[in-house]
Amino acid sequence: MTQLKNDLVLRALKGEQTERVPVWMMRQAGRYLPDYLKLKAKYDFFTRVETPELATEITLQPIDQVGVDAAIIFSDILVIPQAMGVEVLMEEGKGPSLPNVIKNQQDIDALVTEGVEESLKYVTDALSLTKKELNGRVPLIGFAGAPWTILCYMVEGKGSKTWDKAKQFAYTEPKLAHQLLQKITDITINYLKAQVKAGADLVQVFDSWAGSLSPADFGTFSKPYLVQIAEAVATDAPVILFPKGTWHAIEDLSKTAASGIGIDWTITPQQARAFAGDRVALQGNFDPAKLLAPIPQIKQWVNEMLDGFGTQRYIANLGHGITPNVPVDHAKAFVEAVKEYQIKN
Structure with a gap:
């Protein structure tokens, strides 16, 4: 197995000393990069996800172009409903839609939970290929959507600001909701284990x-x-x-088997650290919209964020995915500001 040349992210997660703060960005492989947009013009979304060579190429782009300390495999959280036998459509500019929503016991009974290693082999193939191409430069991150978030899409059928239908289902049919959540959990565990076997060094x-x-x-x-x-x-x-918007759960989650907790920008670094103690690494929490500010301002905000979190047991990241309108040099400035941050005496 190739030795990692840069294992900062893994060391931060283990609570080991790091000589500087590691940094990567959620959704770093994708829509803000000109090279990604060229591939997007040629291939539809699920072709990009399901073709290991394309997924690998997209995963590697930010390593070469932005200089992040980890690669995250280019995929989508909705491959899990697909593997469970639910149709998922992706329309450019509109986001995902699931035409056949889950409504009753019959729908839940019909879901497939076996054989995820075969049905999502294109993801594990992409991980293996990416691992080979990375050649130990940085760690490779695998990922999945959490059961609640996947339930939201499977019951609502599309994105929502309020998730009223999903919540109505949970509150009026709790027994069915828990059955569905457990099925999603079971297949997700097998999926993540398959990702690790294929080369993921960590998962989110x-x-x-x-x-x-x-x-x-x-x-x-x-x-x-x-x-x-x-x-x-x-x-x-x-x-x-990374349960977005749940600062209230940081303390509880820090006492679980997780090595890290991702946080958004609705809590200060100091509060997050107080909740988590030194039990886990924290990751976050720069507002992606702030990447649209002038570069000197971005650097100042990054310094303030790092002052708040400290330099150990911490991974610099955004508080959600990078948005398509962020200029590449601004994304780069964010990464460079983290790398240049000097431990204050």
Whole structure:
């Protein structure tokens, strides 16, 4: 196995000393990069995801062009509903749609939870190929959507600001909701383990819509499944949990098998650190919209963020995915500002 030349992210997750803060950006492989847009013009979304050579090429672009300390495989969280037998359509500019939503027991019984290694082999093939191409330059991150977020799409059928249908389903049919969440959890655990086997050095679980739930409901419909996944996968590789919008859960999640917790910009670094203690690494929490500010301003904000988090047990990142309108040199400036940050005496 190739020795990693840059293992800063892994060391931060283990709580080991790092000589500088590691940095990567969610959605770094994609829509803000001109080279990605050329591929996008030639191939539709799922062709890009399902062709290992294309997924590898896209995954490597930010390593070469922006200088991040980790690669994250180019894929999508909605490959899991696909593997479960649910149709997912992706229209450019409109986002995903799932024409056949989950409504009842019959729909849940029809879902496939076996054979994810075969049905999503294109992801593991892309991971193996990317691992080879990286040749130990930086660690490779695998990922999946969290059960609550996947349920949201499977019940709602498309993106939403409020997730009313998904929440209605959870509150009026809790037994069915938990059955569905458990099925998603089971297949996701197998999927993440297959990703690690194929070459992922660590994995991240994205609970993008966790913030739509109250703290009590997060404790019922999201947290138990995140904990299950972390416990099952942590024996294979470090796990970062990123339930966006749930600062209230940082303390609880820091006591799980997860090695890292991703946080958004709705909490200060100091508060997040107080909740997490030194039990886990923290990751985040720069607002992606701030990457549109002038470069000197970006650098100042990065310095303030790092002053707040400190330099150990910390991975610099955004508080959500990078947006398509961010100039590449601004993304680069963010990464460089982290790399240049001097430990204050």
